[in-house]
Amino acid sequence: MYLSINQLVIVVYSILVHGYQKGNGKMYLLPMIQLKLIVLDGQLKQKYSTKVEFDLELPEFRTKRGVIRKCNDVVVAPVLMWVKALDLALDKLRASGCDLSLVAGICGCAQQHGSVYWKNNASDLLSNLDPGRFLHADLATAFSLMESPVWMDSSTSLYCRKLEDSFGNSEKLAQTTGSRAYERFTASQIAKVYDTKPGIYQITERISLISSFLASIFIGGYASIDHSDGSGMNLLDIKNRKWCGEALEAVAPGLKEKLGEVVENLTVLGQIAPYFVQRYGFNxxxxxxxxxxxxxxxxxxxxxxxxxxxxxxxxxxxxxxSLEEGTGGLLGHVLCNPVDSSLFMGLICFKNGSLTRERIKNLCVGESWDKFNQILETTDVGNYGYIGLYYDLTEITPHIQGEYRFDPDGNLISKFPAPEMDVRACIESQAIRLRLYSERLGYSSGHSSSILITGGASSNTAILQIISNVFNAPVYTLDLPDSACLGAGYMAAYALRQSDERIPFYDYINQISGRKRCLLCTPDETACKVYMQLVSKYRDCENKAFGIYYSRLTP
Structure with a gap:
């Protein structure tokens, strides 16, 4: 059964949104946290949308870009700010004319890794919400820790090392939990709370992720953490999809009870709390x-x-x-797949993306992307064997910074024979990097392989053609301005289908949404052969650059 046309799905979305502001001729990155609600109809088309921007609409919490930065790399967010934002967003949605009695289901997503600490007996407050009061008033005393650590926090290096040491090394931890220990991951954050604020930990009844914290409000009780978000904590055994006892013991005593049980993705947690029925008119x-x-x-x-x-x-x-095997390693992250419990998902992020491409463009050809693309389209594939690596920011993987140029024999050089060679070197090295690390996560090219491109450069066919050739796969684009929001809506619709329907998520969503992918590029056979040979050379150059970088750091 599909959702009927007069039934709606609400998506709750709390996420870091990136925007840009021009100033002094430059572009500055402005991250801004917001809470967003969207409403999808039975064909998964957006009908209503509203948002609350924390800094602008909730100035009393004194956040900057949605967070509070403290000393020693501590970054937190006020929990009640999120609750109050939900109050405002629901009021806005009702005022927009959305008939909330038609809403069949609610799902949501949130920034990963952040944790919320519920005080002893907070479950009583959740189950007895007063429809005559705002949520933030009813839940004002529900939290043992009023400021939640969020993913930007990097203050827990000590606890990361302790966690890895408890497993023997970082690789063993990654094989079990999908990732090596990261400062932003929930395990290290909880360990820090237990170590530095033992009284807070003692009076904490439940620890939620931000996603399950939001779900808890809607059901009027503690919502379980799902497998996918739970696998971003360094606490879940991703193969068995259960809490890892060894990790729990290494972090804090009694942690399993405070986390509760994990559940499969797409689990219907229950019906909406009476509070929302009486206050907002939900069914x-x-x-x-x-x-x-x-x-x-x-x-x-x-x-x-x-x-x-x-x-x-x-x-x-x-x-x-999407991965068939859940073998975590030191590169990137392996999480439980959100829509197929038999699969996993791989994720890897590189800091040096569009801003690096833009810098090379400005350096080589000025402001014109047309000239930049013309160089890509008219110069030789493979750049005559010259390779350039560009790390404006300290990269996540590999952990390196600086510029490195190599001649066809792999020797480090200060500059290329022609300045415009940096244009092709930048794009080719970034594309090869994407393929190399995708393969290390578990990707393998084949006749069924394809690449789906999103983001700011998804309309630049000169760049996309190089990606197509490097991966030896066709490149498609999809008009998807907010994939996380829509994904949560898709998950709600799929979870609410008739239980006897066995149709896979992929086919179900394609049938309902009718979204069509647009083919932009197909691989050129000759270029693919060149890049096949260049991948191993790139790997060698990256290893050399890594050694050079650390030799410069050593006195």
Whole structure:
């Protein structure tokens, strides 16, 4: 059964949104956190949308770009700010004319890794919400920690090392939980709370991720963490899809009880709490589907099939792929797949993306992207064997910064024979990097392989042709302005279908949404052969650059 045309799905979305502001002739990155609600109809088309921007509409919390930065790399967000934003967003949605009695289901997604700490007996407050009061008033005393650590926090290096040491090394931790220990991951954040604020930890009844915290409000009780978002904590055994006892013991005592049980993605958690029925007019039969993280929701929104890779070309370049094997390693992250419990998802992010491309453009040809693209279209594939690596920011993988240029024999050189060679070197090295690390995560090219491109550079066919040739796969684009939002909506619709329907998520969403992908590029056989030979050379140059970088750091 599809959702009927007069039934709606609400998506709750709390996420870091990137925008740009021009100033002094330059572009500055302006991250701004917001809470957003969208309403989809039975054909998964957006009918209503509203948002609350934390800095602008909730100035009393004194956040800058949605967070509070403290000393020693501590970054937090006020929990009640999120609750109050939900109050405002629901009021806005009702005022927009949306008939909330038609809403059949609610799902949502949120920034990953952040944690919320519920005080002892907070479950009583959740189950007895007063429809005559705002949520933020009813839940003002529900939290033991009023400021939640978020993914931008990098203050937990000590606890990362302790967690890895408890497993023997970082690789063993990654094989079990899908990632090596990262400062932003929830395990290290909880360990820090237990170590530095033991009294807070002691009076904490439940620890939620931001996604399950939002779901908890809607069901009027503690919502379970789902497998996908839970696999971004360094606490879940991703193969068995259960909490990892060894990790729990290494982080804090009694942690399993405070986390509760994990559930499969697409689980219907229950019906919406009476509070929302009485205050906003929701149907009491409205179902709440388990919320998830923004990255898993993005994978669902892009509706990736077998053999497909999604690449977001933005300020950071990010690769998403569906995997059959859940073998975590030191590169990137392996998470539980949000829409197929038999699969996994790979995720890897590179800091040096569009801003690096723009800098090379400005350096070589000025402001014109047309001239930049003309160089890509008229110069030789493979750049005569010259390779350039450009890390304006300290890269995540590999951990390196600086510019490195190599001649055809792999020797480090200060500059190329012609300045415009940097144009092709930049794009080719970024494309090869995407393929190389995708393969290390588990991607393998084949006759069914294809690439789905999103982000700011998704309309630049000169860049996309190089990606197509490097991957030896066709490149498609999809008009998808908000893949995480839509993904959560897709998950709600799929979870609310008739239980006896066995249709896979991929086919179900394609049938309902009618979204069509646009073919932009197909691989050129001759160019593919050149890049096949260049991949190993790129790998050698990257290893050399890595050694050079660390030799310069050593006195």
């Amino acid at each position: 009491p039969e409205c179902k709440v589907v388990s919320f998830t993280g923004d990255n898993p929701a993005s994978l669902a929104g892009m509706n990736l099939g077998a053999g497909e890779v999604a690449i977001s070309l933005g300020t950071s370049d990010t690769v998403f792929l």
